[in-house]
Amino acid sequence: MDQELARRLFETGAFLVILDAPKGLDFGIDLDTWETGPLFKGLKMIPPGIHYIHYSEKQVGIQSGFLYNFSAKEAETEQLYPSDHVPPVQVDRIRQGIRDLDKGLGAYPLDSAHSSYQRWQRLTNYITPQMIHELLPPSGEFSSATGSIYEDEELEKAKKSLHQDAADKSSPSTTLSTSLDRFNFVHSNIKHSFPPGASPEFVMKYSRDKSWLLKTLLSTQWQDNTQLLLGEIQLAFVIIFAGQNFSGLEHWKFLLHLTLYCHEALEDCQLVESLFLPLLDVICFQLLECPGEFAASVLEQDNFIAAVLETLVLNVHECQTVQTRLLLEKKIGSLRDLLQQKFDWSLPFGKQLQEIEDKEEGEYAPQVVHID
Structure with a gap:
């Protein structure tokens, strides 16, 4: 210097x-x-x-x-x-x-x-001081042992199970306590991603396509500010990668599932420009930092990365808005190159994934049987 x-x-x-x-x-x-x-x-x-x-x-x-x-x-x-x-x-x-x-x-x-x-x-670059104040323990302090709402939910299930067992056996119940030293992530049920009272057709559509849930949470949790969502994705990753705390992993996976499983939302040009295009940059920078063993032991759990990225590629391939599809495919191309060079991963192209999906749907589609 x-x-x-x-x-x-x-x-x-x-x-x-x-x-x-x-x-x-x-x-x-x-x-x-x-x-x-x-x-x-x-x-x-x-x-x-x-x-x-x-x-x-x-x-x-x-x-x-x-x-x-x-x-x-x-x-x-x-x-x-x-x-x-x-x-x-x-x-x-x-x-x-x-x-x-x-x-x-x-x-x-x-x-x-x-x-x-x-x-x-x-x-x-998207993390804000207010985010640190609201989502991290007091003073922004945490350790590799700090818990989160995800662990709290598991503890609550264990409490109910213990209470039920105690009631069945007519024995005193056992109480599990959660620590106040925790990450305050807002968590929604990713499987319940359709409007209340939705018709069976809507339930089927939005169970697969997370667009309704994404837009709802953008309004209720992130004040229609996509940069706050991007910052939370970054914060969850920093907690995992730099903070060596895997409580951020489930939230990071939830947020990627929420965004990359969207199909209908890709037709919204403003949302593509403010969320999906910068999100692909965020993901590229995160994967660029990950050593091979980190990706193998953490990021590939349950083939999560492969599943969400392949879903995104297929959704982009099916996007009807040509301009946004081309922009997204260019970003995905950079991501594909990174995955191949750094991790020896081959991210399929949209046409390949479409052919696989068509074949699977054809194989398992209802068959008409004629009985003489």
Whole structure:
């Protein structure tokens, strides 16, 4: 990094002062991790915006961290293992004497070989501070053990089962409690994706095509703002990939199922432009970051990625709006190249999938039997 850029970043970048980092701690920001030395006091030259601060002790094996929106020139203090509240006068003294800590402050890796800051921006450009406040535990803090509403639902099922067993056996019931330290994802039943009181024809149509549910949730949960939905997809992935917490996996899968299983919505040119085209970029950037073993162990569970992407390809192939179909097919082409080069995956073309579907429907279609 040249001296002028370093000087400018020192003047405009944010600072994070760590008060109690022990030697030998795995400490990092965003996509980078280091081992702390005896003089480590924090980070400097942090670009303004949302960043993920994370740390772990080797013998414990649980990563902890927090997402925080840094302002320009901000000096933030953090205790990794808080015991007593840091007096405001001490915090002010640290901020005013920030230059005195310079030797103990590591620089944000803006000049890394793989441009980790640009990669981080591509993974988080739709995430907002309000999203962090609403969907993450207090202060944006979480660990690799933090739960979510999905685990809560499983616990609730277990509670009902235990209560039922207890009632059947006339024994005291057992109570399971859920932790307040959780991700507050909004979850809907992806299988109940049709309007209340829908006719059998509508139930059949929208059970397969998630367009009605997508538009309903866009209105009720994301204020008709597609960028909020894109940000939530990014946040769920960051929780999995950078946060090493698989509570984000089920929500990430739910959101991709919700969007990529839409057929009717692809005829809405405005929705294609504001949601589906940028979504394909989001997915490309996410898969680009995934190492092969990550994809094999997590992303391929139940052939999920293959299923949702093949459904999208087929839906785009059947799209009647020529202009949007061509735009989407171009994006899918870039995704197809990525999958082939990075993971040796062959994503079929729409015509191939259409032929397979026609054949399967032909084989299992009702047959007319004549009885003499």
